[in-house]
Amino acid sequence: SFEIETLFFPDKRIICWNFLFSKCRDESCGYCHDCEAPLARLVKTLQNAKRSIDLALFEITSEELTQALLDKLKEGVRVRLIIDSEYMMTTGSKLGKISSAGCEFIHDHTHGLFHHKFAIVDSQLVISGSMNWTRQAAIGNYENVLLVKDKNTALDFEKEYAKMWEEITDR
Amino acid sequence: SFEIETLFFPDKRIICWNFLFSKCRDESCGYCHDCEAPLARLVKTLQNAKRSIDLALFEITSEELTQALLDKLKEGVRVRLIIDSEYMMTTGSKLGKISSAGCEFIHDHTHGLFHHKFAIVDSQLVISGSMNWTRQAAIGNYENVLLVKDKNTALDFEKEYAKMWEEITDR
Ligand SMILES: [Zn+2]
Ligand SMILES: [Zn+2]
Numbered sequence: 001s002f003e004i005e006t007l008f009f010p011d012k013r014i015i016c017w018n019f020l021f022s023k024c025r026d027e028s029c030g031y032c033h034d035c036e037a038p039l040a041r042l043v044k045t046l047q048n049a050k051r052s053i054d055l056a057l058f059e060i061t062s063e064e065l066t067q068a069l070l071d072k073l074k075e076g077v078r079v080r081l082i083i084d085s086e087y088m089m090t091t092g093s094k095l096g097k098i099s100s101a102g103c104e105f106i107h108d109h110t111h112g113l114f115h116h117k118f119a120i121v122d123s124q125l126v127i128s129g130s131m132n133w134t135r136q137a138a139i140g141n142y143e144n145v146l147l148v149k150d151k152n153t154a155l156d157f158e159k160e161y162a163k164m165w166e167e168i169t170d171r
Numbered sequence: 172s173f174e175i176e177t178l179f180f181p182d183k184r185i186i187c188w189n190f191l192f193s194k195c196r197d198e199s200c201g202y203c204h205d206c207e208a209p210l211a212r213l214v215k216t217l218q219n220a221k222r223s224i225d226l227a228l229f230e231i232t233s234e235e236l237t238q239a240l241l242d243k244l245k246e247g248v249r250v251r252l253i254i255d256s257e258y259m260m261t262t263g264s265k266l267g268k269i270s271s272a273g274c275e276f277i278h279d280h281t282h283g284l285f286h287h288k289f290a291i292v293d294s295q296l297v298i299s300g301s302m303n304w305t306r307q308a309a310i311g312n313y314e315n316v317l318l319v320k321d322k323n324t325a326l327d328f329e330k331e332y333a334k335m336w337e338e339i340t341d342r
Contacts, residue, residue: 008327113311117301131286142227142284146299157177
């Protein structure tokens with residue numbers, strides 16, 4: 001059994017923070033409360049993780065995606081991250097925050113880019129596409145992200161993840 | 172019915188040009204002849220197009236992917252391209268070459284990036300991932316590309332493509 005869901009950006013609406021992470025009780029709240037909004041779908045997909053999230057990211061500055069990861073780390077979900085070394089300390093990088101919260105991470109410092117923007121959730125769902133995990137990407141760029149719930153695809157990504165982890169650690 | 176194939180890069184091997192585009196009869200050829208090499212799979216996927224290729228690209232400098240498109244244009248396959256305006260004339264851009272060969276194209280000149288790296292082949296297969304269509308990406312970067320043969324996914328991308336084409340043309 002498989003499912004594929006496609007998310008397209010930009011979505012210029014600002015999603016209500018309370019709506020995403022608790023509940024919004026403000027009846028005059030002007031922010032977006034649409035659970036089908038692409039960024040809300042991404043956050044929800046991370047929130048649904050039960051055991052593990054394996055991240056391979058060029059960069060991470062998105063407040064919303066970071067908060068979802070911090071919540072998962074607090075719950076005891078294992079979160080790992082491989083990130084490009086050049087962008088890991090870029091302005092607004094959330095690497096410090098998520099590594100302090102217990103995320104294991106390594107960085108790739110080869111000349112080529114570590115250009116992935118994918119996550120594997122519970123070894124069964126893959127998030128992948130053109131979109132870096134930044135606020136700019138979600139609200140300003142034309143981007144696509146696929147949510148692929150397919151065992152074989154997840155397995156392919158897990159194998160590549162293990163291979164990269166070893167390769168980059170050993171370098 | 173659906174199929175998903177995942178390609179991972181970098182693949183530092185240089186694929187034999189003759190092997191990709193005609194036949195390599197050189198028994199001492201030192202270039203790669205592996206039809207499962209990820210770049211060879213991408214070229215093959217374009218070569219299999221019968222009717223249409225809709226491209227949404229941040230940039231295109233890859234000689235191999237360009238040649239596959241030129242061959243298709245010559246055969247009469249309809250090729251369309253939406254491309255980011257900032258990178259369309261970057262060093263090594265193949266936009267001039269493929270537009271001269273009959274590819275219809277428009278460029279996005281908004282402040283945000285046109286960051287897609289996808290193609291829809293014959294309205295039934297989607298190529299999408301982190302990888303820009305450059306040589307550097309294929310041989311130097313860590314990248315992933317999904318080949319998704321699924322009608323619903325292709326339909327989602329076709330709808331978004333039509334929407335973007337209109338939006339960007341009208342701007
Ligand atoms: Zn609200
Ligand atoms: Zn050869």
